[in-house]
Amino acid sequence: MFLKKLTLLQEKIPHDSKYPFSIPAIKHLREMTFQKSVTFFVGENGSGKSTLLEAIADKCEFNTAGGGRNNTYEVHASESSLGDYLRLSWLPKITNGFFLRAESFYHFATHLEEVDNTGFVHYGGRSLHEQSHGESFLSLFKHRFNQRGIYLLDEPEAALSPARQLAFLKIIHDLTRNNEAQFIIASHSPxxxxxxxxxxxxxDGDTIAEVSYENTxxxxxxxxFLQHREKLLAELFSEDV
Structure with missing residues (x-):
């Protein structure tokens, strides 16, 4: 394990602060402890999960537009200042890793076109722009995520078919089974x-709470939906009548 705990320094937050401190889950956050190699953040859009993930990336000094410490390029990202009020506790401290923002991955691929002089050796030997969206994601996971590090992923399922999501689970397993990697993932994928x-x-609540898989x-x-598809859709569409 690398990142053990994060603390929101509530006493340093200005009293007139608005977003993102207006988000209930962020507003009431004090500490969060990580005890597993794989952690998921879940919640509706706007619940704060991606905001907190980006703040962690900021404190890790990863490019919050997507990338690692050595990927320097600019694209519009969140203007959240949450990272300024976080303290991360490590054991041991890890500086290697990657922050994936699915929504800005195209810009990351373009950045690589401009700076990579290795023949894309860390991305399967081909430009990410020459691969399909799903292929480029898997190339990143297979070849770039091969070192001891922390990997912060915001909705990685965005480009992955169900079969490729299963392939990604195998990659996570292979990287974490020897405690060589830690994943924190914001996801909607069951x-x-x-x-x-x-x-x-x-x-989703006023406070961040740990839940079991079956209770998500x-x-x-x-x-x-899978068990009652026709009934659910009939009820859903009847609301238009």
Missing amino acids: ILLGYPDAEIFSF DHYTLTKY
Whole structure:
């Protein structure tokens, strides 16, 4: 384990602060402890999970537009100042890793076009722009995520088919089985969330709370849909009548 705990320094936050401190899960955050090699953040859009993940990336000195410490390029990212009020506790301190923002991955691929002089050896030997969206994500996971480090991923399922999400779970397993990597992932995917023995934190309430896989909305709603598809859709569409 590398990142053991984060603390929000509430006493340093100005009293007139608004976003992101207006988000309930962030407003009431004090500490969060990480006890597993794989952690998931779940919650509805706007619940604060991506905001906190980006703040962790900022404190790790990763490019918050996406990338690691050595990827310097600019693209519009969150203007959140949350990272200024976080303290991270490490054992041991790790500086290697990567922050993936699915929404700005195209810009990261363009950045590589401009600076890579290795023949894209860390990305499968081909430009990410010459691969499909899903292929480029898997190339990153397979070849770039091969060192001892912490990997912060914001909705990595965005470009992955269900089969490739399963392939990604195998990559996570291979990287973490010898305690060589730590993953913190914001996700909506019931497939990824099913990773065994992961800890899952829900941002949907007033406070961030750990939940079991079976108690996530992602699991219960997907299960209900698969078991009662016709009934659920009939009820949903009847609201338009």
